[in-house]
């Protein structure tokens with residue numbers, strides 16, 4: 001660590017107390033990826049409230065969205081957006097192996113389907129939205145089944161950017177889906193469930209995952 005403190009600061013969403021880490025999957029993606037690339041002493045992770053955005057944050061980044069990465073050795077260069085943060089860190093530290101090609105082939109449309117179910121207020125549409133969510137999760141299950149069976153994570157035996165994108169979103173389905181919609185990822189999706197178990201046991205996931213209450217609080221605005 002340099003005398004001036006860590007090189008990077010990562011602003012992520014804050015939870016309900018304004019201090020702990022909240023439930024933004026894009027923030028967790030950037031946080032997970034930064035842990036794959038950087039030594040812990042090279043980065044500070046700072047939760048920022050997006051409910052009551054501090055003036056310093058809006059001055060720094062008027063769009064007011066998280067995550068945002070600050071590179072202190074590059075005159076406090078601001079890198080907003082999880083995708084850009086991943087590109088910036090992987091290029092800077094030359095880690096192409098953490099961003100393998102082929103992500104486009106992974107079926108990830110379950111998250112918009114999940115959000116549609118969570119936001120739906122018409123009881124008559126709920127069943128159809130559940131069916132659509134299950135169908136998308138089924139595609140992900142089939143994708144995982146079709147890979148080399150010795151592969152632990154989505155693309156290989158090590159966590160990559162693909163896992164940083166997908167695992168945080170699956171956690172939303174598990175925790176908020178169960179709480180608000182009584183939705184369970186089907187047990188027969190055994191490849192998907194095994195992948196989730198493996199991913200969620202990884203240190204990087206556990207270090208960055210918000211508490212269950214944060215998912216419940218984060219989605220609560222749709223259930224008032």
Ligand SMILES: N[C@@H](CCC(=O)N[C@@H](CS)C(=O)NCC(=O)O)C(=O)O
Pocket residue numbers: 013023024025026027050064065066067080081082083
């Ligand atoms: N495309 C962006 C999405 C970031 C995003 O939508 N962040 C949400 C939290 S999950 C946010 O900051 N919302 C606050 C706001 O829009 O005011 C990324 O990948 O980083």
